[in-house]
Amino acid sequence: MKRRDFTKTLAAGVMAASMAGFLATASWAADTIKIGAVWPKTGPLAGGATVTQGPNIEMWVKQVNARGGLKLKDGQKKIELIEYDDKTNPGEHIKAVQRLATQDKVDFIIAPFGTGFNIAAAPIYAKYGYPQIAVSAISDKIEELTARYPNLFFTLGTTTSFVEGVRDILVDIRDSGKMGNKIAMVNVADAFGIELADAARPIFEKAGFEIVYDKSYPLGTPDLSPVMKGAKSAAPDAFVAWSYPPDTFGLTEQAIIENLDVKAFYTAVATCFPAYAGKFGSKINYNLGAGGVNPDTPAMKAYFKAHKELTGKEPDYWASANTYVSLQILEQAIEGVGESDKAAVTQYIKDNTFKTIMGDIKFENQFSNRFWTVGQWQEGVFRGVKSVNVDGAATIQQKTGWN
Amino acid sequence: MRTNDWQSIVIAVVLFALAAIVPFIANGYQLSVAVTAVMYVGLATSWALFSGPTHYISLASGAFFGVGGYLVATGMSDYNLSFWLMAAIAPLVAAVLAILIGLATLRLSGVYFVIFTLGLAEMVRNLVSWIQNNFLGSRGLYVLTDFTEAHIYWMLLGVCAIIFIFGWWLGRSRLGFALRIIGNDEAVAKHVGINTAWSKVILFMTTGFFAALIGAIIAPRYSYIEPNQVFSPELSFLVVIMALLGGTQRLWGPLVGVIPFTLVWEFINSNFSNFSTLFLGLAFLLIVYVIPRGFVGLLQTWGEKIRT
Known part of the structure; x- marks a missing residue:
């Protein structure tokens, strides 16, 4: 065989194999329950998903299987997990969910990571009747979306509630007489950052704040020093950034370099990551960020310990816990129904209260109105300081320099 | 028309009819793969209409595709306009954009043009974000429609049919002839009195038009539009690879790629999602070394062998 012929044969072989894979329907064993998951292992969202989404799925499956599996009417069934990478691409995500539903014929699917992906996948979950307990999805259109998709549940809050959380914290600090009313606000010029900044302008102004600096920067800007220099020269009392993971780190680094002297310093997504404290140590003490947890409850302590033991990684101090909660809800609903009946499980989620590591969760109109909005790094732990209907908020501390 | 032409038309109509019934027989997963395939057929074929004869490798598909998706999302989400209106406006805007870009850059040759179009998607993405951030504001761009994947599939299939008809006409027109001469030798083309600049611009415009139209139709599939996702450089590369794999010298070349x-x-x-980028690189190498003229070239070589 000539080399070229070999290459051609090889190519033909790969093609034939992929055709077979495409058309074949996977065989299935009845003694397991199949759970699918599609999340970004690569691409721009992978950084967040490998902290918040992946490890929780791994941990939950290990825990359930260690206790013998999910208790159903016809005996206990272990979970068989089928995972795909969506490469942070909605087209790939849709294909992967379709594959789970129609080729792999999974019993349930763990909701996607990211607002856009949850909304893009919602029509498919609805078409096949899978309950979709969205976690990392924040939107101001929750009512419209839940009305449109009767099996879609939201657990992490609305855009407006996040901005209001920040406002409340700033009002508290100002009214205690420790801070003036000048805010420097920056945002990443991408869907999420634009939306939050847009919501924040009227809300801050109505609360009597003066926005002395209001700038955006493109996603992926490597050098944020001009942004921070500009903010500093406006001499603000508080700094608020509606930021994504890379710029949350970048802005904090620049603030340390510029020694930005503010009474409150807020960055949004990823402030709650263990890597944030890992990188900046004590310098970021009393920094504010999106999210939060109450790490002192016994349930949460056990969760942190188990997460570290089973996955080798630290959970973040926000959506990690919410993600695990969503899996607990799914687990309890499946066991409550006792069989792999998607419609019954969806109805069970709507009708019941769930005991989770964040306390009792109940959905009203497919929305769980219990979440943390603002947290603060306090001596190496990111504690929730502002929430909607969650108890155990820590007392807010005032930022005192970057040491 | 020659008998040969009638044969081609019959084959095309039969294939099109077969493609149209896919949503009735495919399961959800097969249909979603089919949607992706027909999207790339449209993008790669319209890309080859310009790049095939002229040999200008354009990496701008992502930019035009993004413009289409983004305009539909902004119109529907921020101004409550209908999908159909926006799907009609989007390709026209992209066409105008393509004219401007074409006039500025098609005088560039070879590698300069490639580099420029590569930067274009990034530039348009940043421009769009900047405009939205500073002048429009946003509450998230939702494209909520009642379209199913089957509807999107049929719309894309319709666009593909139009592209093929246009391409068929082009191959027989003075414009198509002019482009082939430009591709062979631009200096000769100029000397025989062809307006080379405008010929190229017109074709670049149609490529932009169709890419934006396809982007507009895909927007309801994504439901929630973020600039990062619709202005994807990966899309531009995939279009080029697929078109080259098929072969750009024939209208149906990209289809077989x-x-x-x-x-x-x-x-x-x-099955091996961690290696997909590696695969993309290998595919590139294989095409260049083993089948430089694409599947079409391969088929032609085989055809000649059989005859001799």
Whole structure:
């Protein structure tokens, strides 16, 4: 065989194999329950998903299987997990969910990571009747979306509630007489950052704040020093950034370099990551960020310990816990129904209260109105300081320099 | 018309009819792969209409595709306009954009043009974000429609049909002839009195038009539009690879590249998802070394062998 012929044969072989894979329907064993998951292992969202989404799925499956599996009417069934990478691409995500539903014929699917992906996948979950307990999805259109998709549940809050959380914290600090009313606000010029900044302008102004600096920067800007220099020269009392993971780190680094002297310093997504404290140590003490947890409850302590033991990684101090909660809800609903009946499980989620590591969760109109909005790094732990209907908020501390 | 032409038309109509019934027989997963395939057939074929004869490798598909998706999202989400209106406006805007870009850059030759178009998607993405951030504001761009994947599939199939008809006409027109001469030798083309600049601009415009139209139709599939996702450089590269794999010298060339590529890509993604980028690189190498003229060239060589 000539080399070229070999290459051609090889190519033909790969093609034939992929055709077979495409058309074949996977065989299935009845003694397991199949759970699918599609999340970004690569691409721009992978950084967040490998902290918040992946490890929780791994941990939950290990825990359930260690206790013998999910208790159903016809005996206990272990979970068989089928995972795909969506490469942070909605087209790939849709294909992967379709594959789970129609080729792999999974019993349930763990909701996607990211607002856009949850909304893009919602029509498919609805078409096949899978309950979709969205976690990392924040939107101001929750009512419209839940009305449109009767099996879609939201657990992490609305855009407006996040901005209001920040406002409340700033009002508290100002009214205690420790801070003036000048805010420097920056945002990443991408869907999420634009939306939050847009919501924040009227809300801050109505609360009597003066926005002395209001700038955006493109996603992926490597050098944020001009942004921070500009903010500093406006001499603000508080700094608020509606930021994504890379710029949350970048802005904090620049603030340390510029020694930005503010009474409150807020960055949004990823402030709650263990890597944030890992990188900046004590310098970021009393920094504010999106999210939060109450790490002192016994349930949460056990969760942190188990997460570290089973996955080798630290959970973040926000959506990690919410993600695990969503899996607990799914687990309890499946066991409550006792069989792999998607419609019954969806109805069970709507009708019941769930005991989770964040306390009792109940959905009203497919929305769980219990979440943390603002947290603060306090001596190496990111504690929730502002929430909607969650108890155990820590007392807010005032930022005192970057040491 | 010659008998040969009638044969081609009959084959095309039969294939089109077969493609149209896919949503009735495919399961959800097969249909979603089919949507992806027909999207790339449209993009790669309209890309080859320009790049095939002129040999200008354009990496601008992502930019035009993004403009289409983004305009539909902004119109529907921020101004409550209908999908149909926005789907009509989007390709026209992209066409105008393509004219401007074409006039500025098609005088560039070879590698300069490639580099420029590569930067274009990034530039348009940043421009769009900047405008939205500073002048429009946003509450998230939702494209909520009642379209199912089958509807999107049929719309894309319709666009593909139009592209093929246009391409068929082009191959027989003075413009198509002029482009082939430009591709062979631009200096000669100029000397025989062809307006080379405008010929190229017109074709670049149609490529932009169709890419934006396809982007607009895909927007309801994504439901929530973020600039990062619709202005994807990966899309531009995939279009080029698929078109080259098929061969750009024939109208149906990209078609025979897209379909096997989509299936293999899908197989790699679902079974060895960690290696998909590696696969993309290998595919590039294989095409260049083993089948430089694409599947079409391969078929022609085989055809000649059989005859002799």
